[in-house]
Every structure is written in C-alpha cells, then in structure tokens.
Amino acid sequence: MQQFIRILNSAYQQINTDGNTIDSNVYFTIIQIKKDNPSLGNYEQSIYKDIKLFITAYLESTHQEDFGYDFIDLDKLHYAIDAEQTNRARYQLCYFCARALKSSNHEELAESILKRAKKFQILIEFEKKGFLNYWKALLILSAYNFFTIFLTIIFLSLFTLILVQDAPIEWFELFSFEYEQFSPNKLFNAFLNIWAKPFGLAENFKVIPLNVRGIIILILLKILYIVFIVNYLLEKTKEVIKL
Secondary structure, eight states: OHHHHHHHHHHHHHOOSSOOHHHHHHHHHHHHHHHHOGGGTTSSSOHHHHHHHHHHHHHHHHHHSOTTSOOOOHHHHHHHHHTSSSHHHHHHHHHHHHHHHHHTTOHHHHHHHHHHHHHHHHHHHHHHOSHHHHHHHHHHHHTSSHHHHHHHHHHHHHHHHHHTSOOSSGGGOOEEEEOOOOOSSHHHHHHHHHHHGGGTSOTTOEEEEOSHHHHHHHHHHHHHIIIIIIIIIHHHHHHHHTO
C-alpha cells in the first residue's frame, strides 16, 4: 500500500494546469491505482474529481496533437468512468463527459456516452427498489436501443393477442371481435389484425366491449397505446434511428 501512496504522491506533484497530454496520462495512472485500491479512492482528492479532471485534460490534449494523433479513445473514457464505485456517480460522469465531447464537436462520441448513461440510469432505478422505480427502469430499458424497442412491441402484441382470445369462462368475457380475414389460422389472423390496425390495413377489425369491465379495460388499453406506444416508444425509436 505504501508503494501505491508514493506513486500517487509523485503523480500529483507532476500535475500542472496546462491541460496537456502529460496531465491526462498522469490522471489516468492515478485513476488506475485508485480503481485497483478502493481504500485510496479519496487520497488527496476524490476519484470522482480525478476522473472529471482526466476527461477535461484528455479532451483538451487531443486538440494539441498533430494530425492523425488527435484520436479520442472511447474505451479509455469508459474505463475512467467505470472506475467510480457507484452507478449514480458513473451516471453523472457520463453526462459530464458527453457535455465535454459535444463542446469539442464530437457529437457521435457524446451519443455513445449518453447511451451508456442509460444503462447506469436503469441500474440506479433497480437499486432504489419499489414498484414505481422498477416501472421507471423498465420504461428506460424498453427504449434502450432498437432491439429492446422491437422486443417491447412484440411483447405488447402477444399480450394483446392473449386479450383478444375467447375467454374459457363466460364471466370473464369482456369483448367481442370482428376481424379482417388475412389467414385461415385463427390465432395468426388475430395477430395480423393487431399489427395491421395501426397502419390502416385492418379497417374492419373491431373490439366491442360486452360490459362495464370491458369498457374500462378498453379505455385503459387505448390510453396505454396513446401514451406509451405513440408518445413514448415512437419518439424513442426516432431518436435511436435518428430520423
């Protein structure tokens, strides 16, 4: 441990305020040592501050490099951010880094960092526990990338498909249905109607509530469709594919 303390003392003595390559390399060495030795995380100053200063110095140093040497190593930034112990601190560092990248006109790299911030945001909500926090985490996860958006839509389609099946007990019957005939297979035809309806390709597909319970559930489903799918998932899809 004393050996690492001596290295840290030497490293802090080397740092100046010019924001050059030497500073960023020294800060990176400090971060590596503190990451491998958590008990030294607050030695001289917090590792959180070390990481912010490293990001600033590292990005500044790229402006001073010659052509071909001004490449920003995104993995290096990820490593530095991950050196923090808590997801909340990592989340804050991601946004700090993204702002710094945007100010340096590195928009694509900033977007990559912000995508990583979503991961930490999801973990933070799960760590809080409680239904509302779990729900918020699932919302963020559902729009994490194009793949999760696609899976969410498939899941909602299957859930809707279950609802449009005939109830095994008469008391549970909530709706009657009128379908467009796309397929002789009843289940597949229902699935096609569900997908075709939002695109205006199944005009005759109708859901008719049979009782008060059916009316209430249908209203809730339509609210869910408007708020979650149209206003949330669709907008997130546009962000992902950058329309």
